[in-house]
Amino acid sequence: MDIRPATSEDDDAIWRVLQPVFRAGETYPIPRDIGRAEALAYWHTPGHHVFLVEDMGGVVGTYYLRANQRGGGAHVANCGYIVADEQTHKGVARAMCIHSIEQAKQLSFRAMQFNFVVSTNSRAVKLWQSMGFEIVGKLPHAFHHPTRGHVDAYVMFRTL
Amino acid sequence: MDIRPATSEDDDAIWRVLQPVFRAGETYPIPRDIGRAEALAYWHTPGHHVFLVEDMGGVVGTYYLRANQRGGGAHVANCGYIVADEQTHKGVARAMCIHSIEQAKQLSFRAMQFNFVVSTNSRAVKLWQSMGFEIVGKLPHAFHHPTRGHVDAYVMFRTL
Numbered sequence: 001m002d003i004r005p006a007t008s009e010d011d012d013a014i015w016r017v018l019q020p021v022f023r024a025g026e027t028y029p030i031p032r033d034i035g036r037a038e039a040l041a042y043w044h045t046p047g048h049h050v051f052l053v054e055d056m057g058g059v060v061g062t063y064y065l066r067a068n069q070r071g072g073g074a075h076v077a078n079c080g081y082i083v084a085d086e087q088t089h090k091g092v093a094r095a096m097c098i099h100s101i102e103q104a105k106q107l108s109f110r111a112m113q114f115n116f117v118v119s120t121n122s123r124a125v126k127l128w129q130s131m132g133f134e135i136v137g138k139l140p141h142a143f144h145h146p147t148r149g150h151v152d153a154y155v156m157f158r159t160l
Numbered sequence: 161m162d163i164r165p166a167t168s169e170d171d172d173a174i175w176r177v178l179q180p181v182f183r184a185g186e187t188y189p190i191p192r193d194i195g196r197a198e199a200l201a202y203w204h205t206p207g208h209h210v211f212l213v214e215d216m217g218g219v220v221g222t223y224y225l226r227a228n229q230r231g232g233g234a235h236v237a238n239c240g241y242i243v244a245d246e247q248t249h250k251g252v253a254r255a256m257c258i259h260s261i262e263q264a265k266q267l268s269f270r271a272m273q274f275n276f277v278v279s280t281n282s283r284a285v286k287l288w289q290s291m292g293f294e295i296v297g298k299l300p301h302a303f304h305h306p307t308r309g310h311v312d313a314y315v316m317f318r319t320l
Binding site for chain 1: 182189190229230231271276297299301319
């Protein structure tokens with residue numbers, strides 16, 4: 001598994017990873033009908049460092065790393081990770097998180113925060129906890145899940 | 161005290177309110193040296209509803225109201241409020257918060273979240289608590305205060 005910065009030539013591969021996750025609408029607070037251009041613009045928002053994970057079968061995941069706030073809050077990083085469909089349970093998310101923590105340290109961030117981890121995404125919650133993240137906030141009924149209705153979202157945080 | 165939507169003709173008045181607060185750097189995670197154009201672009205980010213508070217002396221406060229997330233998170237509102245220098249302790253912040261809650265209800269939001277209330281801003285914390293907001297998250301040392309060093313920030317939330 002190789003992780004490298006994304007280039008504009010990777011847009012098709014990134015969209016193939018993002019699309020099914022955004023369409024499902026179960027883990028990201030993004031419109032389920034978002035189009036390719038808008039989704040890529042969101043993933044590549046100015047200030048985002050975007051990375052790709054490749055294995056022999058191609059692109060299996062992507063993540064972004066950014067400052068979560070500016071000014072007095074600019075020392076806390078934020079990331080979003082997405083694993084390609086049918087590539088789950090292979091350690092891709094863990095590999096991306098480990099990589100992002102190293103990148104964040106190199107960029108002199110002192111902590112990392114996830115703003116909106118959907119509580120029903122229990123695999124992600126457990127994985128982040130195993131990586132040293134703690135649930136520091138609970139947003140009651142803040143996410144409308146397509147099949148489970150309104151469910152909580154968590155704020156997760158760890159020092160670097 | 162009158163609260164009304166802002167127009168582009170209000171930019172000078174809004175900047176006079178924002179500038180000292182951003183320069184002080186004690187309450188908003190915004191670069192202290194932010195310029196007028198960038199500050200106004202931030203305040204008027206697409207999707208923000210911007211309001212002004214006026215009394216006989218002119219503009220005494222401004223706030224924005226927006227959806228805090230999109231997609232499955234779009235039912236939770238977010239606001240930022242700023243009271244003009246030398247206009248504190250006059251109920252301007254409370255008036256803006258009451259107004260914003262009414263506006264949010266009219267826009268069919270079901271809850272309101274503040275993502276980053278600096279813990280040392282104890283007047284604001286107490287005011288929001290008195291308005292029904294609860295501290296649902298604590299972000300450890302997430303804000304670098306210009307005189308107090310790294311201090312916590314709170315996530316605050318209330319149902320509408």
